[in-house]
Amino acid sequence: MSRNIAYESLKNVNAPFEADYQQVFKDFLESGWYILGTQVNAFEKEFAAYCGTKHCIGVASGLDAIILPLAAFDFPKDSEVLVPSNTYIASILGIINAGYKPVLVEPDIITYNIDPTKIKASITNKTRAILVVHLYGKMCNMTAITNIAKEYNLKIVEDCAQAHGAIHQDKKAGNWSDAGAFSFYPTKNLGCLGDGGAITTNDDALADKLLYLRNYGSKVKYQNDYTGFNSRLDELQAAFLRRKLIRLDEINSHKRTLASLYQQGLSNTYIKPSIQEQNFDVFHIYNIRTPKRDALKQYLLENGIRTEIHYPIAPHQQNGYKHLFGNTAYPLSSEIHQTTLSLPISYCHSVEDIRYVVEKINAF
Ligand SMILES: Cc1ncc(COP(=O)(O)O)c(C=O)c1O
Known part of the structure; x- marks a missing residue:
């Protein structure tokens, strides 16, 4: 018998959550608080606990989750960031929008992830970071990559847009580096009903700076301590994500x-x-x-x-x-x-x- 098999049906994927989501929307509307409220706060705590990291900072998209930590590092403007040559375009655009130069490194043809044995040959005196991408939901060889980063004093950002809950050795995606960048685009394993993203980190100072950067460089109303971005995880999306995270x-x-x-x-x-x-x-x-x-x-x-x-x-x-x-x-x-x-x-x-x-x- 012939069948009709969609690649993906977002309606069907979200159907099991429909009653929950209706309630979430009702509560959200009645709360009268629509930006950076209790839902974002609670989701950040719950997602950090899920990833095993100290902090999680909700942002507007997976792309912004790459841009903000790279911008927070404040590297000199001609700095180079290594990135796999077969990644989704957002990884590369994230580096460019943070003000740096993407340098492509070929993947391992077996895992499709950045090949650790090819990283050293691409390092120059301008290299400041490696943006690894856990493509398709498989984590990179973080054991080898973190050793190289230590040797050359490079930062690592993990692009975890496709890897919510993936594990390498004993740690989850987003807990292997200076910052993990997550997307909650609707098709992702943890997807919301619009755009959304988050950054995980164990670095207290970086987490604090990201709280400023996502909100016009401000933590106190109308006081701007950095030139920032408008990149906040939506309160309603955070409420949906809390239900799906379970x-x-x-x-x-x-x-x-x-x-x-x-x-x-x-x-x-x-x-x-x-x-x-x-x-x-x-x-x-x-x-x-x-x-x-x-x-x-x-x-x-x-x-x-x-x-x-x-x-x-x-x-x-x-x-x-x-x-x-x-x-x-x-x-x-x-x-x-x-x-x-x-x-x-x-x-x-x-x-x-x-x-x-x-x-x-x-x-x-
Ligand atoms: C590997 C990778 N990085 C980054 C992104 C960007 O995420 P977003 O679409 O939420 O900005 C995506 C999402 O499509 C992705 O697959």
Whole structure:
């Protein structure tokens, strides 16, 4: 029997929370307090506890969660920040908007995360930080990366937009570095109903400065101690996020179950995600790679299965960004962008949905 399988249905993903959200909205409206109130405050405490960090500062988006800590470090303006060449464009834009130069480092073709063995060759006397990205929900090799950062006195910011609840060794995403940057864009494992983001940190001074930066450089009304931003996590979104956070582990566990069906069921003609003993992956995205990617995507569509590509164009080939990277080739990044395909995997997909996708892919 043929089925219709969406890549993602945000309506269905949020359906289990509908009654909760209606109540949350009613309480919010009645509270009469709509910016930086008790909901943001409580969510920050709860999310910090979830990540195991001392602090969490809610901001307006995942992009801002990258910009604000980098801006807070106040590096000289020609500073360089290392970033993986196959990341989503927001990681790169975050560095640019903070006033620095992004320097691309190729990923490890097995994990799709920044390759620690290639980092040292990209360090110059202008390098001040590494922006690691835990892509698709798998954490980077933070053990190796934190050692390099210590040796060269570099800051680390983790882009955790795709890795809420992911673990490397004994610590969660957002607790391995100077600052963790989270997005709560609706499709994320912890997604709200609009834009939202947060920064986690164990650094008291940085946390304090971020409280100023997100609010026009002010902690006391009409007193501005820094040139800041307007980047506050919305009170209503924080209230929704508090409800969803309670079920984040269940969401991650559901996605891990679906991922294991793909891992076991899909033919080995496809390159499947690698699994490392020291990592707990949360599969924001489940990707496979094949040279026949475009034909497979079309065939799945004809069989009622929608897929996505994360991402179709590499950052160094994007019209708005290629001037930054000259003629340097990033062959691994290009290879990933040409061959990767993201399969349906979300809180609203069932085991039967995934079995159907597996069956169709194996018959291709
Ligand atoms: C890796 C990565 N970094 C940053 C972001 C930016 O998050 P936002 O869309 O909330 O600004 C995203 C979200 O799409 C992302 O996937």
